[in-house]
Amino acid sequence: MSEPLREGNNIDITSINPWIILVFLKRNFFKLAIFAITFGCVGYALSFLLTKMYLSKTLLLPEQPISNNGALSSLVGGLSGINNAERIGALRTDIYPNILRSVPFALALLKQPVQDIDNKNYPSLNDFIKRSSEGTSLFEKLLGKKKITNNDKHIVPEKEILSLSNDEESSVQRVMSLVNTTIDIKSGIITIQCEMADPIVAAQVTQAASTYLLKYVEDYRTGKTVREVAFLEERVLEAKRREQSAELLLQQYRDRNRNPFLNVARIEEQRLQSDYTLAQSLYMDLVRKLEQSKIKVKEEQPIFKVLEPTTISSKTSKPRRLIIAGIFTILGGVIGIVFIFFINRK
Structure with a gap:
């Protein structure tokens, strides 16, 4: 050998x-x-x-879009490249992970108040992250060097444009890595999970992510109808004031002319009566449309079934010794x- x-x-x-x-x-x-x-x-x-990590997760089953026209509608939708979800205005489920990987979600999550395993309250998740990590890596702690960052923000006039400092960008990236969202294409089940060193905070972050997703999808589905309801409510108030004004003018005219013998007086009364009838008809029509829009808001609200609620894990997920x-x-x-x-x- x-x-x-x-x-x-x-x-x-x-x-x-x-x-x-x-x-x-x-x-x-x-x-x-x-x-x-x-x-x-x-x-x-x-x-x-290594730091012990705890995994918290929740399972959601979203509403599955169903076509009202049967197989023929599905065939036409398939040939035209438009699926059922797009026809009824629903948000595609495969976009849900992108919602929980967006900067607005991370910023909202950073402002979420949390409570750790020692029952200590933090005004925001950002404060908890900063106090737990102290903003420096192990290499920097060994060298005794402080991380140098530029915290200046660029002032932009547009409200739609976000301006983040280096510290905020770092916090956003870290929060994005905490939450993991997956979707089972066959069953449509949405899994939201978060892995952190504190099991209580991990469960709170998971629940906050689930709430944010449900609120986002609901706003997407009902946003247009909600704006329509707000618009109709303003128009109903205007129509109500117009009806009351027309009725007041008609009654005042009748009180001043109890025994009208002139045709001119009768013409004026008919005109006031016509204005009142028109205002009343417009008011009733707007009220009917308002009630229909409110019903439509309820119909368009997405339905999510919680298959597995968020739980606080008592077993570590990492390290796998x-x-x-x-x-x-x-x-x-x-x-x-x-x-x-x-x-x-x-």
């Missing part, structure tokens, strides 16, 4: 057959075992230095093979 390995630097790897390798492993089994076990124990010990120990064990075995191989070459 040792002879082929002592031929110097001109060893042809392709000439080594599997039998030689098996003999090498058999002869050095205990040495390799010591390397593997040692590295495995070291990896298992190092896993205790056995996996870490297994990786170190394999690494130790490989290092042991290389080490013994080069020792035998000398």
